[in-house]
Amino acid sequence: MALRIVVLTKPVPDPAAAAEKLGSDNRLDRAASPAVINGNDEYTLEAALQIADAQGAEVTLLAMAPPGAVETMRKGLAMGAHRGVLVTDPALAGSDVASTIKVLAAALRQMEFDLVFAGFDTSDGVGGIVGAGLAAALQLPLLSSAARIEPNVEAGMVRVRRISPTGFDVLEARLPAIVVGTQLLGAPRYPSLKGIMGARQKEIVQQSLADIGLSGGEVGGAQARTLVTGRRTPPARSAATIVKGPPDEAARAIVALLVERRLI
Amino acid sequence: MAGIWVVAETNPDGSLARSSSELGTLGRTLAEASGVAATGIVVAADPDAAAAELATYLPAVIAIPEPAAADHAWGQLAAERAAAVIDASGPTLILASAGPDGRDVAGSLLALLDGAALVNATAVAWSDGESVEMSVFGGKLITISGFVDGTGVRIITVRPNAVNPEPAQQPGGVERRAPSGSTTLPAAAIVDRLESEGAAVSIDDARVIVAGGRGTGGEQGFELVEEIAGLLGGAVGATRAAVDSGWIPYAQQIGQTGKIVKPRLYLAMGISGAIQHKVGMQTSETIIAVNRDPDAPIAEFADMLVVGDLFEVGRALVTELKARKG
Numbered sequence: 001m002a003l004r005i006v007v008l009t010k011p012v013p014d015p016a017a018a019a020e021k022l023g024s025d026n027r028l029d030r031a032a033s034p035a036v037i038n039g040n041d042e043y044t045l046e047a048a049l050q051i052a053d054a055q056g057a058e059v060t061l062l063a064m065a066p067p068g069a070v071e072t073m074r075k076g077l078a079m080g081a082h083r084g085v086l087v088t089d090p091a092l093a094g095s096d097v098a099s100t101i102k103v104l105a106a107a108l109r110q111m112e113f114d115l116v117f118a119g120f121d122t123s124d125g126v127g128g129i130v131g132a133g134l135a136a137a138l139q140l141p142l143l144s145s146a147a148r149i150e151p152n153v154e155a156g157m158v159r160v161r162r163i164s165p166t167g168f169d170v171l172e173a174r175l176p177a178i179v180v181g182t183q184l185l186g187a188p189r190y191p192s193l194k195g196i197m198g199a200r201q202k203e204i205v206q207q208s209l210a211d212i213g214l215s216g217g218e219v220g221g222a223q224a225r226t227l228v229t230g231r232r233t234p235p236a237r238s239a240a241t242i243v244k245g246p247p248d249e250a251a252r253a254i255v256a257l258l259v260e261r262r263l264i
Numbered sequence: 265m266a267g268i269w270v271v272a273e274t275n276p277d278g279s280l281a282r283s284s285s286e287l288g289t290l291g292r293t294l295a296e297a298s299g300v301a302a303t304g305i306v307v308a309a310d311p312d313a314a315a316a317e318l319a320t321y322l323p324a325v326i327a328i329p330e331p332a333a334a335d336h337a338w339g340q341l342a343a344e345r346a347a348a349v350i351d352a353s354g355p356t357l358i359l360a361s362a363g364p365d366g367r368d369v370a371g372s373l374l375a376l377l378d379g380a381a382l383v384n385a386t387a388v389a390w391s392d393g394e395s396v397e398m399s400v401f402g403g404k405l406i407t408i409s410g411f412v413d414g415t416g417v418r419i420i421t422v423r424p425n426a427v428n429p430e431p432a433q434q435p436g437g438v439e440r441r442a443p444s445g446s447t448t449l450p451a452a453a454i455v456d457r458l459e460s461e462g463a464a465v466s467i468d469d470a471r472v473i474v475a476g477g478r479g480t481g482g483e484q485g486f487e488l489v490e491e492i493a494g495l496l497g498g499a500v501g502a503t504r505a506a507v508d509s510g511w512i513p514y515a516q517q518i519g520q521t522g523k524i525v526k527p528r529l530y531l532a533m534g535i536s537g538a539i540q541h542k543v544g545m546q547t548s549e550t551i552i553a554v555n556r557d558p559d560a561p562i563a564e565f566a567d568m569l570v571v572g573d574l575f576e577v578g579r580a581l582v583t584e585l586k587a588r589k590g
Contacts, residue, residue, distance in 0.1 A: 013401075015520070018539060020401040040521060097381050098374055105375075121367075123520060124400070127383030128362075129421065132339060132371025141450045142340050142372070145364045147514075160452070162337070163364070163514065165276055167460035171337055173452035183504070183521045184514055225380035225415040230408040234399070237551075240566040242558065250570045251580035254531075254552055255588065257568055261550050263472070263529045264496065264588070 003057040003153050005048045006113045007081065008104065008131075011035040011065045011072035012124040020124070026228035027094055028124065035072045040119030042079075042188035044181035047149050048117055049080045049189065055153070058082055060111070061204075064092060064103050070204050077199035078191030084204035085111070091209055094221025097125070101133035102219045106212040108138060114175045115151060115158060116140075120182045131180035141173035147184035151175070266354040268295045268302040271346050271373070272318050273338075273365045278310055280317035282469045283361040285429035287422060288321030290388060291359050292432055295323075297390035304436075305349060307342040309334035315438045321429065323436040330443050332451065339368025340449040347376045349441065352417050357394065362421040370421045372449065379417030382409050386426050386547075396420055402520075402539045403546050424468055425526035425547075460513060467516055472498025472529045473548070475518060477541070478505040479534020479555065479574055486511050488578045489533055495585040501525065503541045519544035534574045537562025554578065 013020040013033035023029040037045075048059045061076045061084040063069050073084045087107050095103070108116060121128030135142035143149075143160035147168060150159040156175050161168040163182060191199070209215055216222055243253045258264045270291040272284035288304055295302035304318040304325040315327035328345050346369070350356060358373060360366040362384045374381045386406070387397040396409045411418045467473055474493035476486050486500070493500045500516055507517045518525055519541040530548035535541060537553065537560055545551070551566040554574045563569045570577055 015402060015539060018402065018404070020404070022405070022407070026407070097383065098379065101371075101375055120521065125383065126362075126398075126400075127381070127421070128364075128367040129371030129374060129381060129383060132343075132368045133375040134371075135340065136343065136372040136375035136449060139449060141452045142337065142368060143452050144337070144339065144368050159455075161458070164457070165466070165515075166457075168458040169337075169454045170456035170458065171452040172455045173450065177452070182514075187508070225412045226382050226409055227412060228407050228409045229395075232406050232408070234403060234406050237565050237567070240553075240563050240569045242563070243568060243570045244558075244572070247572060247576040247580035248583075250554075250572050250577045251584045254568070254570060254577075254581055255584045257550070257552065258496075258529070261529075263550065264585070 003051065003055065003115065003151055004060070004113045005051065005057050006060045006062050006108065006111060006116045007041065007045045007048050008116065008118045009041045009045065009061045009063050009073060009076050010038040010122050011063060011069040012038045012122055015123045022231060026231065030066065035069070037072055037076055038119055038122045040121060040183070043183050043185045044117035044119050045076055045079060045081065046188040047181055047185040051149065051151060052080065060085060062104065062107060063087070064100060066093070067206070073204055074199050075191060077202045078195040079189055080195060083202055085207060086204055087207050087212060089209040089220070091216030091220040091222065094224055095219065096224040096226045097127055097129060098225065099219040099223060101130055101137055103212070103214065104130065105134055105137040106214050107207065108134065110212060116178045118178065118180045120145070120180060131178050135178040141177045142180070143171045143173055143177055144180035146179050146181040149179055149181065149185065266300045266356065267351060268300055268357045268359065269350050270302065270304045270322060271342065271358060271360045271369050272304055272306045272314060273361060274306065274308045274311070274314040278308070278313045280314040281361070282429070283363055283366065283424045284318060285321055286424065286427040287359045287361060288318050289429050290422060290427045292322055294357070294388065294390050305346045307333060307345045319436040319438050320431040323432070325436060325438045327438055327440045328443055329440065335454045336451040337454065338365055340372050340451040341447060343369045343372030343376060344447045344449050345443050347373060348444070350377070352377055356417045358417065358419045360419065360421050362423045366421055370419050374419050377417040379419050380411055380415045381419040381421070383421045385420050385422045388420055388422060394418060394420065402543050423524055467499045467501050467518065467523060467525055470499035470525070470527050472496045473501045473525060473527045474498050474531045474533065475501035475503070475535060476506055476533045477503040477535035480506060480511070483511050485534070485575070488575065491582055492531065492578060492585070495582065495589070496529070498529070503535055532562060532566070533578060535562060536560045537565065
């Protein structure tokens with residue numbers, strides 16, 4: 001039986017566009033910035049696709065996002081994922097991370113999977129706790145900071161190289177399991193023209209909160225227990241001193257600054 | 265009763281992680297400001313050394329010897345053992361690091377205790393409730409967040425280097441508490457440990473970091489970076505481009521998908537200062553960049569930009585620094 005991998009893919013404002021801003025309600029202004037698949041999620045998607053290439057696997061993208069995320073998820077399908085599931089509901093706008101975990105856990109309970117991949121964190125939230133939250137909510141093993149993922153379907157096990165302060169810890173757990181992956185999994189592939197064409201035929205199932213057995217009384221913006229109360233612009237640094245000239249003069253200028261600031 | 269709980273991490277040698285001494289300091293400060301108790305929790309196969317160290321920052325520490333931590337992934341085990349001792353009957357604040365282990369334990373506790381979480385804090389203060397600062401949008405904006413009134417279990421992950429560790433005037437007491445019962449989360453087993461080469465000076469708490477980017481051109485370029493770091497008593501950092509090229513291990517990577525550092529001196533060699541790198545180092549105290557391009561983005565947030573060839577300037581700097589040392 002082919003391995004079933006669910007890859008969490010969060011649409012985020014494109015960090016490269018650097019156009020992110022908050023709306024007057026202190027929520028992310030999604031119209032201000034083009035959306036892309038979160039960079040760290042592309043590494044785990046690449047890992048899932050490599051497993052599919054090597055031993056066969058059914059790769060499903062899972063996102064909780066506004067309806068427009070269908071277009072962002074399409075890129076993941078063009079890379080080679082087989083299908084997508086988008087949990088989308090007006091009540092979910094303004095969800096906090098605890099709600100996100102509950103919603104994704106409820107969606108996963110309705111899906112059949114052997115592995116769930118989450119990215120190390122998202123470029124907009126930078127929390128990196130959803131994978132661990134899902135593992136606890138679903139009572140599954142958590143294999144995090146993964147640099148390599150080696151499932152063994154016959155044995156019903158997965159092996160992960162976890163980045164440690166001194167190298168790697170090799171972790172092993174029974175399937176199903178949650179894996180949180182890092183950039184060390186390898187650079188994501190670019191979608192081929194064939195992949196892009198094929199993606200249009202692939203299915204993205206949209207599910208409301210009711211579809212996954214939840215309601216706006218349990219999760220979502222109205223239940224958020226955290227709120228942004230203010231914002232400020234970080235203090236600007238004073239303009240850099242520009243040093244041009246021969247290398248030995250430049251080196252002396254550096255040393256002079258180091259001495260002035262008591263750094264040497 | 266209400267309380268603040270610090271979930272601490274240990275280094276491979278059993279000592280207290282630096283991020284946990286920062287959390288201990290923060291927990292004590294918040295406890296004093298809000299008038300509640302602060303307690304540290306150390307879950308490890310042998311927690312005693314780290315617990316004693318944590319007690320220099322906090323009035324009370326619970327040490328939980330957990331034999332399974334010797335050969336199992338720490339996050340889920342620690343979360344379950346910590347959840348068992350945390351008294352969540354009143355308003356409860358749990359502090360964990362925003363590093364890999366802290367994230368594991370915080371995410372697990374969030375689900376286990378049905379809490380609310382704020383993540384990756386750059387500062388936490390108390391003013392009639394938690395006031396949590398986060399740096400967002402690649403450092404362009406700082407948001408201030410809080411918890412909705414009546415929220416029971418509040419979890420905050422705090423970035424390394426957000427707080428300066430300061431011991432308390434009086435060390436606290438350590439209570440050793442054996443774990444009771446089996447755990448329900450199926451923590452993954454550690455079946456092997458692989459040492460990686462070149463895991464040199466850790467960049468996490470380095471006072472000086474000399475970092476190289478694409479401009480170093482290869483491993484030889486990093487030898488110069490290493491030489492300068494050695495002369496300044498610092499650690500070597502790198503951009504993602506340099507790590508992806510295999511010139512230096514991932515452990516040294518600084519930026520969005522690497523580490524966030526805040527040294528006193530950041531010397532950037534051949535680093536343009538792209539947003540992905542900037543988010544990892546922009547709060548360094550002094551930033552000096554050496555770059556061929558006078559219009560490199562790093563000029564916008566460096567204290568000094570030396571326009572020139574990094575090898576020529578770097579070698580001249582080595583000569584100057586050696587001359588000073590005599």
